[in-house]
């Protein structure tokens with residue numbers, strides 16, 4: 001080992017075309033402010049060109065570099081080697097299929113974004129002219145803390161219920177749905193709420209709060225999910241009462 | 253109008269193994285609270301009948317009360333977040349409720365002599 005060096009232990013394999021899971025260790029000499037991503041590129045260019053991992057922006061904007069550092073999901077590009085100890089274990093995210101070594105397949109995660117209808121469906125008014133939400137409006141205040149998601153998948157990897165139920169929509173998709181359900185410029189609000197309010201949607205969340213602990217953007221998807229649960233419960237209660245009143249009404 | 257999906261790898265999603273100690277060590281406090289709450293329920297199911305049959309076993313009283321408080325405090329945490337306490341502050345809520353639970357346990361223990369003969 002290099003003096004003052006760090007051992008990087010990388011989980012490899014576990015992919016369809018490379019099923020044998022194994023750990024490989026590399027000794028590196030850390031530079032000041034070296035990130036986990038810097039270490040990986042150093043290993044790839046100097047020690048082992050076959051090592052597979054993914055990144056794009058290198059500055060915490062794209063979310064493609066997510067992996068597990070000593071068991072916890074983090075962005076490789078924003079995690080300093082310093083302070084991680086003399087031995088650092090790097091593994092791919094859990095709850096995703098492994099493509100190669102540290103790079104995972106985001107397809108199931110992105111498919112769930114579509115299942116939660118993670119795109120705006122503007123009302124007629126919003127489609128024909130820009131409609132402003134003032135910064136201090138109730139809607140804006142509700143939506144703002146949940147808007148910055150870059151779909152890195154960290155919350156999804158941290159989520160115990162996503163591990164338990166492969167069909168669970170997961171924190172990121174539900175967080176996105178919440179921002180749209182709150183937005184009066186979106187026409188699909190009620191429908192979207194009904195679609196995410198099932199056993200593989202909001203009701204699958206068991207309040208473990210791992211998403212909230214893990215999100216590097218400081219988003220709390222659990223807060224969004226709890227708010228969706230309250231909205232779904234309120235709308236359920238409303239239709240229940242309406243059905244009783246409808247049943248009591250003469251001829252109903 | 254859906255996201256374009258790329259080619260899908262045929263391997264199933266990786267899941268943490270129960271026996272992976274590093275996965276347990278990486279667990280966040282909120283997750284520990286959840287696990288402990290589930291476990292305390294299971295242990296209570298086993299111990300509570302013994303307590304009902306003979307309520308004068310001091311150590312059993314102490315253990316059952318500790319488990320009830322643990323289970324209850326963490327249940328309260330979930331109920332509070334369900335009714336609007338912001339989940340982003342769940343960790344603070346966890347520590348406050350845990351401290352409250354410990355205080356209740358000792359209050360009952362010493363002032364009410366609930367586990368007389370045990371402590």
Ligand code: SF4
Nearest residue numbers: 149150152153155215
């Ligand atoms: S909510 Fe946070 S952790 Fe989850 S995908 Fe978005 S940015 Fe990543």
Ligand code: FES
Nearest residue numbers: 058060063065077
């Ligand atoms: S490389 Fe873009 S977020 Fe890390």
